[in-house]
Amino acid sequence: MTALRVVGGAEIEAGADLRELIGDMESSLRDDVRRHSVTPARFMEVRDSPYSVFGAMPSMSDPHDLFVTKVAALVDAGGGAAPGRTTVNAVVVVFSISTGEALAVLDGAALTDVKCAAITGLVTDLCATPHARTLGVVGTGALALQQVRGAAAVRDLDRVTVYGRDPDRAGRFADRARRSLGGAVEVAVTSSLREAVEGQDVVCTATTSSEPLLTGFDLPPPVHVNCMGSHTPESREVSAELLESSVLLVEDRATAVREAGHRHHRALELEEALRRGPELRAARTVFSSVGHGFLDLETTAHILKRLGGARR
The missing domain is CATH 3.30.1780.10 (ornithine cyclodeaminase, domain 1)
Incomplete structure (x- = not known):
């Protein structure tokens, strides 16, 4: 060999x-x-x-x-x-x-980091309004940073708002995001989950939360949501109501149903979403990621x- x-x-x-x-x-x-x-x-x-x-x-x-x-x-x-x-x-x-x-x-x-950034970019470009300028990030780990990188690769962001339960970690994350974005984008930390979610053009989550975080918020169309954290049937970042009332996207439907629950049976796979074209940008869309080899x-x-x- x-x-x-x-x-x-x-x-x-x-x-x-x-x-x-x-x-x-x-x-x-x-x-x-x-x-x-x-x-x-x-x-x-x-x-x-x-x-x-x-x-x-x-x-x-x-x-x-x-x-x-x-x-x-x-x-x-x-x-x-x-x-x-x-x-x-x-x-x-x-x-x-x-x-x-x-x-x-x-x-x-x-x-995996590079892959996650790319898939976030692909789905965000497909679903977010072309004029999206604001991004809300829930989570302060490595995967959250890849979502920032991915969204910034396909949209000219003006502002990123970061929420994390630990203020110190959120501050360090914001510093990493600023370095990654080259200083051209304002990155702010908030102690309010609502502020990080409502009013944003794109929302990204990457947490290990066992309870839905995105519940009870005003998320009107055409907001786009990327969820890359907890995704089991019993533990997920978004509410069942949000999944069921949005246009739902997944990498692979069979994998999503098996690992994230039956509510994903009606989701669009990536190939199907690409064929839908610009119409997705007028809807409220949720990408529920479980990964795919x-x-x-x-x-x-x-x-x-x-x-x-x-x-x-």
């Missing part, structure tokens, strides 16, 4: 072109590339004492000549990760279909292409 290429997080971050990846994803979805790929249900094992999650997300695409599996482990013994370690660890293993050659191992956390594969193909190792 030839030497296996190892692609670290810094290389992924430097190599990715977010706008190009958004375009790659859109082209693949419009061309029904996913329909000619194989993406089984992901494996997930959850344990207690300590709380831990182990998972694997495979996807195989002949058009990309790639077989990809993301393998991840989360172990939380309480009190956060030990010095020098992270709570979540993930790798993406990549093979060529045509030769069977192992091509690379990529940092899974960094690749094909989008990890698409992101892997993009990174390899940018780094000179494409098999497409």
Whole structure:
């Protein structure tokens, strides 16, 4: 076997072109590339004492000549990760279909960050009004930052309003967002969830809340909501009423129903939403994300292409 290429997080971050990846994803979805790929249900094992999650997300695409599996482990013994370690660890293993050659191992956390930013950008561009200028963010973790990056890639934002339960963390998040946006966008922290949600053109959530956060707020059309946090039938960020009264989008309907509940049975998959076109921008739309391995594969193909190792 030839030497296996190892692609670290810094290389992924430097190599990715977010706008190009958004375009790659859109082209693949419009061309029904996913329909000619194989993406089984992901494996997930959850344990207690300590709380831990182990998972694997495979996807195989002949058009990309790639077989990809993301393998991840989360172990939380309480009190956060030990010095020098992270709570979540993930790798993406990549093979060529045509030769069977192992091509690379990529940092899974960094690749997931890039993928989440791109899918947020794709869906926001599809659903948000072209004149959207304000973004409300609920959550202060890494995934929330990727939503800011994704929305900013497709809309000329003037203001980002951040809400988090911990004011110190919210302040640090705002600093990271300002650096990511290059100082061209005002980033403000609020202690009011209502202020972060109502009156925004786009709302993004990325939390582990077990109770719906977006409930009882005035969210008239054409507001667009991206939800990327808790998504089980018993634990989710938005109310059942909001899901049922909005145009609902998901990456993959079968996955969403299986992992997030039956209310997603009527949701539009991404390919269907792309065919709907501009009409979505006049409605109140909610993107309820649960993830899908094909989008990890698409992101892997993009990174390899940018780094000179494409098999497409």
